[in-house]
Amino acid sequence: MNTLILRTVAPFVTALMLLFSIFVLLRGHNEPGGGFIGGLIAASALALYGIAFGVGAVRRAIRFHPMAIAGAGLFLATLSGFISILAGVPFMTGLWVYPHVFGVEVPLATVMSFDLGVYLVVVGAITSIALALEQEPGPDLERED
């Protein structure tokens, strides 16, 4: 699978796909898209990188263990639900702020941080599975970290 062609284009394609996944994540705010599909795109980007350069390269590139990324996402999503306790509204109520950054109004919401959490959960979980499947069978297969 890891031909010269793949190894040459893989970094570019991976970078593009990761960028696109974030675009889809943010677009999901008001239009089709969102954390789940964005996370899937990012996970396939990492899987492609893994096919081209091996599982070790991906693990080094993402720094954290995929399951830790998923855990962070789950934690962020839970936390987003709890922010509403400060505003005196029930759990998981969407809260919005509209700060002006360089004169542009940027709507931010707990809905978005929840979606970011979903994104991270999907990236972490699917990458974890993909890397385990791509790993060369060997004595160390059990301890994938």
Added chain:
Amino acid sequence: MATPTNLSAAFTLTPPPLADWLVILPVALMIGLGAVLMMVRKSVRLHGAIAIAGLAALVLIDAGLLWRVATHGPVTMVMGRWLPPFGIAFTADLFGAAMALAAAVVALAAAIFALRDIDASGRRYGFYPFLMLLMAGVSGAFLTGDIFNLYVWFEVLLISSFGLLILGSQPEQIDGALKYAVLNLIATTLFLIAVGYLYAIFGTLNMADIARKAVALRDTGPLTTLTGLFILAFAMKAAAFPVNFWLPASYHTPRIVVSALFGGLLTKVGIYALMRVTVMLFPVEREALSIVIVVIAILTMMVGALGALAQSDIRKLIGYLVIAGIGNMLSGVAIGTPGAVSGAILYALHSMVTMTALYLVAGEIGRLGGGWSLVHLGGLFRRAPSFAGVSFVLFLAAAGLPPISGLWPKVVLLKASLDIGAWWLAAAILVSAFLITLALARVVLFAYWRPSPREIEPMTAAADWRIALPLAALTALTIFFGLFPETLLGLSQDAATGLADPTAYIRSVFPQGEGQ
């Protein structure tokens, strides 16, 4: 940017009292802690401390919730402040809150026991994160007020239980897990089909909404079929006869503390859902199907008791005791009077504590005696007299003999069945209890009383607080509620009344009775 619109048509605009957060906190806390444990998955030393602190907090939160429900009536919080039935409601009534509290106590005991039972590789594999997510699923199932959400929590606890079941990756574990997984996936799918069917009939998934709409739809909707489908799905989850065989096939394979969690919690979630649907939502249909349920109940009791009598592996024997208990609870559902339902609730609470404690006893037997087979065990009374005393108390509890907590649910169920003239059901309960007493007497005779058949005893380290504390605490609970059952009897009666007449439950979700 926000346009001024009339939000009151879609949203609850009054801020919820802070105490209402108690209904969502158990689930949110468990998910959050599970996430944290996943992030620190390398530092396995931290896992036990974080998990035990979290479960202790869960016990306190659930106790607070139970107190709140007991004093103020059912508590509801609707996610995202949408008006019910459109928002997903979490509603805790006495039944749900009491079950959640018992589950938290059991999980805390198991987590402490696991400090000794689960080694570093088991922790690295993720025992404690799985335990947290399992408890999120269990708490969610007990506290949700939305039937599709109930399905989601079933999935959450099922997936966590898969992870726990194959902890260690032994071949026989994979074998047990496969049977467990296939049967449970079929049951979950049946449940999902039933939910879809229900949605097609009612157009709503909120349980309070279903309860109040069922009255009008009873003449036109095929509600008996629907109830039958739910009963089949939940009976599979609860391991009732004839769909009980997955339980003895799988519960003896994982680590003993995992068996303890499963035996204490998972089948009870099935029974809880069964009671919620049949007693609260579809009481008339339950009445129509009561003959079916009573036959299932008696057969489950007998299969459980005879199976326990036939086993020589202690872990499998306890698996059959779990099944026999399910039969007893089902008989309460079959009779359906508030008295009988309160007996079933009492039995469920008692069984959660007792079955977990029994599996922990089995773990200690395995450690002391080097195995679980009654053929090879012996001399435990001599080796560990105080442990033998604790085991004996728990055996009495499981057999339903005084003065331990197992007596009272049986008494309530017997009285309820005699009240409606079902002497044959009362006889079945007694025969099953008698057979279980015999089965446990066999364990005492072989494993504890007779001298060890081996020349040289296996050397084992002494038991420390990580084993003694959970066992002693659970045993103390069963003794306490055996001697002073008034609180628990009153609680289960109120819970059963609230289940049979869900007016307070409905009013908690729809305070003004709107949308009627």
